[in-house]
Amino acid sequence: METRKSTFERPVINRVNAGLPDKFGMHSKLRSMPEIDSIPVESLIGLYGSPLFVLSEKTIRETMSDAKRAFTTRYPKVQFAWSYKTNYLDAVCRVFHQEGSWAEVVSGFEYEKAVANGVEGQFILFNGPGKTTEDIDRAITQGSMIHLDHFDELFLVMGCAERLGKRAKVALRINMDTGIYPRWDRFGFNYENGEAWQAVNKILPDSRLELVGLHTHIGTYILSTNAYAVATTKLAELTVRIQRKFNHTIKYIDLGGGFASRNTLKGAYLPGTDTCPSFDNYAEAITASLVNSEIQHDKMPMLILETGRALIDDAGCLLGTVLANKRLVDGRLSMILDIGVNMLFTSFWYEHAVVPSKETSDYTENTTIYGPLCMNIDVIRDAVQFPVLERGDHVVVNRVGAYNMTQWLQFITYRPNVVMIGMKGDVDVIRKAENYSSLSMHEHIPDHLIHFRL
Amino acid sequence: MSKRKLNIAITGLNNTDNPGPGIPVIRGLKESEAFEARIIGLAYENLEPGIYMKDLVDKAYQIPYPSSGSQNLMQRLEQIHARESIDVLIPNLDAELYTFMMSARKLEEMGIHTFLPTLEQFEERHKANLPSYGEKYGIRVPASMAIIGHEAIASLSDEFEYPVLVKGKFYDAYLAYNPEQVAMYYNKISAKWGVPVIIQEFIKGTEVNVVALGDGKGNTIAAVPMRKQYITDKGKAWSGITLADGQMIELTRQLITQTRWRGGMELEMIKTSDEKYYMIEINPRIPAWVYLAVAAGQNIPEALVKMALGMDVQPFSTYQVGKMFIRYSYDLIGDIKQFEKLSIQGEL
Amino acid sequence: MQSTYIYFIPGAMKLQKNIAISESGFVFNPGSGESFILNRTGKNILELLRDNKMFEEIIELMMGEYEVDRIVLEKSILDFISVLKSYGLLEKEPASAN
Known part of the structure; x- marks a missing residue:
């Protein structure tokens, strides 16, 4: 008679630290993530390689419609503008444009991308402190909204408009004290010291410029909804003041972005999943301040939101593979993945939720998760209670949709495939993995360096 | 029964x-x-x-x-x-x-x-919000200012008299007698807790505390004031005594009425030599010395449980003055x- | 098949005396006052060590009990033993001449 053998699990011994919590304390079991939108992680990696970025169109659209619902049920005129720098893969941008979002760009390159995606100039908001003369000329010609960052730019736009003989549509980027830190006073004109008002007084009498909007962007990963209420109130006050002095109606108020995602910031005590405000929380703070402001009822401006991170972070996963386990000198376990900080840039500020793709045992070890780069900074998670995986096992890094696919570095290795799972479960490669020729095509070797002998 | x-x-x-x-x-x-x-x-x-x-x-x-x-x-x-x-x-x-x-x-x-208190009640009483809290509810609080960089230190003497307290946003507080010391503590605290660092007027006086219970409708169900008689090297009470201090009770009632505080709380105040009270911290929970209040006649934990169960609780009207606690280890x-x-x- | 994988056979693998291993997988080292928690496999190995089994014997016994690849098993046991050593649960090896 053949007896069935038990399944093997790596032997684990954990010291019970007096005073510190153990099994029922910090070691809470990690939920595994065997599939994304019903497609097994194993088969995605089998077909498209590892590492692999996976975007869920379903999650993007659901998140977007949640955000739209939160704002449009509270305020009549709401417009989202997709923040290109958060994720400018064309497929992603087009999902947002299909959802009705305009484009918010911060460089000539992003502007070109928006145009190539079929966005008409009048639906492009042009932000950022580094616009070139060519950028401004194009924006004026195509009727885009130029968000002014400083006086030098204001004068530059005046000059361009005059030369082109076309009125430029501009908005003022304003920085202010909303009670949070750090204060982003490097962008735009300051509210409290009167700089913004001075700019208004410069723009409005000038026939070359049309002031269409007021814009602020109070920071990034803002957990305080009250800061948005303060910012909205200040922009509304400025709107009223402009109406009173110049009898000029501001067409839109743009609250920028900065909504937090559910990722956990390094050093935060509570996880982001518990502290991140909902779209409803943000919407309530912003729209209530607008509705309760002194702005005349028939002159209520359009409310523009440039939310990036909160709309896309949850929709992206990064799949990877365990390359090795290694015992460090102090007895800690280290796990080496094929995912490095070069493609997971956000691991510098997030405690990313890394989970195994398959069910594991309850036993975890204090593990440091490293990437594959030959660089000491290549750390994905510093100390995390993690089940012991074997070489070849797969992991899923959750919530990587924002910034990684734009800030990633081509460093040491190629950038991997990015796929999108469509609404019907169809998988498309939306950005092909790089290979040797995609990188060498921009290089040139001078003749005298072609030959050598070793 | x-x-x-x-x-x-x-x-x-x-x-x-x-x-x-x-x-x-x-x-x-x-x-x-x-x-x-x-x-x-x-x-x-x-x-x-x-x-x-x-x-x-x-x-x-x-x-x-x-x-x-x-x-x-x-x-x-x-x-x-x-x-x-x-x-x-x-x-x-x-x-x-x-x-x-x-x-x-x-x-x-x-x-x-x-x-429990509501999230709003919980959030607005945070240390960094103390000045606006004081203004909103008409409570005397020490002047304070949140700073995020060294530049602000030089001009502190315009608004504060030295010494000042330099506080972290969560923990830590140091007394600084001059701008150099402020800068030193600023570095120390910001490295540990980040910015802002809070500069607070130093109020000279006696630290007194109240343990209280609000019903969430503005009524004060219990309130017992106490003065710490001795403090351990960790800054915790070693011994304390209940006080007959009508003003502290009145301040507590005012605060609970205005904020409609729900649940247990501890108010930390400084009483100056000219009988002024400054609120320095509001803890949104029952403090560790609550058994002194029980012994003095106000069983706050019991009342809290009754309210949690929706039972009608009559406010306590008295407590015994001069009850003491002495902490010991075992x-x-x-x-x-x-x-x-x-x-x-x-x-x- | 005899393995060729092993490049290092731990010398003395004797468990410290008096180490108490309970049914639940709790380990108490009365010498140091420290306690530990084992998973099932770990408990298995520790008990075999207590019974003075040699490395090869442990491998054979475990192969009989678990569905496992030999290389994976050897690797895990070697790693486990290095952890036991760092926790001071094994008797010190006699200093070897190098």
Whole structure:
């Protein structure tokens, strides 16, 4: 008679630290993530390689419609503008444009991308402190909204408009004290010291410029909804003041972005999943301040939101593979993945939720998760209670949709495939993995360096 | 008539030399004349003394830290609830309050009653918000300013007289006598807790405290003032005495009426030589010295449980003045078998 | 098949005296006062060590009990033993001449 053998699990011994919590304390079991939108992680990696970025169109659209619902049920005129720098893969941008979002760009390159995606100039908001003369000329010609960052730019736009003989549509980027830190006073004109008002007084009498909007962007990963209420109130006050002095109606108020995602910031005590405000929380703070402001009822401006991170972070996963386990000198376990900080840039500020793709045992070890780069900074998670995986096992890094696919570095290795799972479960490669020729095509070797002998 | 039996879950069993309020709260509950309390202790760490105090804690469970996420905590509570059918839960630690407040509705649906402040009440009393809190509710608070860089230090003397307190946004406070010291403490604190660093007017006087209970409708159900008589080197009360101080009670009532405070609270104030009171901190929970209030005639834990269960509670009108507490330590004897059971099964 | 994988056979793998291993997988080292928690496989190995089994014997016994690849098993046991050593649960090896 053949007896069935038990399944093997790596032997684990954990010291019970007096005073510190153990099994029922910090070691809470990690939920595994065997599939994304019903497609097994194993088969995605089998077909498209590892590492692999996976975007869920379903999650993007659901998140977007949640955000739209939160704002449009509270305020009549709401417009989202997709923040290109958060994720400018064309497929992603087009999902947002299909959802009705305009484009918010911060460089000539992003502007070109928006145009190539079929966005008409009048639906492009042009932000950022580094616009070139060519950028401004194009924006004026195509009727885009130029968000002014400083006086030098204001004068530059005046000059361009005059030369082109076309009125430029501009908005003022304003920085202010909303009670949070750090204060982003490097962008735009300051509210409290009167700089913004001075700019208004410069723009409005000038026939070359049309002031269409007021814009602020109070920071990034803002957990305080009250800061948005303060910012909205200040922009509304400025709107009223402009109406009173110049009898000029501001067409839109743009609250920028900065909504937090559910990722956990390094050093935060509570996880982001518990502290991140909902779209409803943000919407309530912003729209209530607008509705309760002194702005005349028939002159209520359009409310523009440039939310990036909160709309896309949850929709992206990064799949990877365990390359090795290694015992460090102090007895800690280290796990080496094929995912490095070069493609997971956000691991510098997030405690990313890394989970195994398959069910594991309850036993975890204090593990440091490293990437594959030959660089000491290549750390994905510093100390995390993690089940012991074997070489070849797969992991899923959750919530990587924002910034990684734009800030990633081509460093040491190629950038991997990015796929999108469509609404019907169809998988498309939306950005092909790089290979040797995609990188060498921009290089040139001078003749005298072609030959050598070793 | 036999007393109603209640299963009450309590956290903060860390009755060490920097004690959590759990054990004093339990002592109050065990003395209740209205109900018979069976105590389910909830511990984060395996050496919290309360776990091993069998005469006070009937059953102890380990629970995951709030930092591992409310989902994990709630799952563990569901497990415990299925076995113990908890009637009331009293969280006693600062770090866990946010998570319990967020989960209060879910707990209520499970049949676990709590009596906690609202998130808004909790948020607005944070240390960094003290000036606006004082302004909003007409309470005297020390002048303070949040700074985010060295540049602000030079001009501090325009607004403050030295010495000033330099405080971290969560913990730490140092007294600085000149700008150089402010800069030094600023570096020390910002490296540890980040910015802003709070510069606060130093108020000379005696530190006095009130433990109080609000019903959430503006009524003060209980309020007992106390002065610390001696402080340990950790800055914790070693001994304290109840005071007859009408002004402190009045201030507490005003605050509770205006904020409609719900649940237990501790007010920390400085009383100056010219009889002025400055509010320096508002703790949104019962303090560890609450048993002094119980002994003085106001069983705050009992009243809180009754309110959590929706019972009508009449405000206390008196307390005994001159009651004292003297904290002492005591070596409980445990066994490795208990430690094993707790480590393996997460309960004892 | 005899393995060729092993490049290092741990010398003395004797468990410290008096180490108490309970049914639940709780380990108490009365010499140091420290305690530990084992998973099932870990408990298995520790008990075999207590019974003075040699490395090869442990491998054979475990192969009989678990569905496991030999290389994976050897690797895990070697790693496990290095952890036991760092926790001071094994008797010190006699100093070897190098």
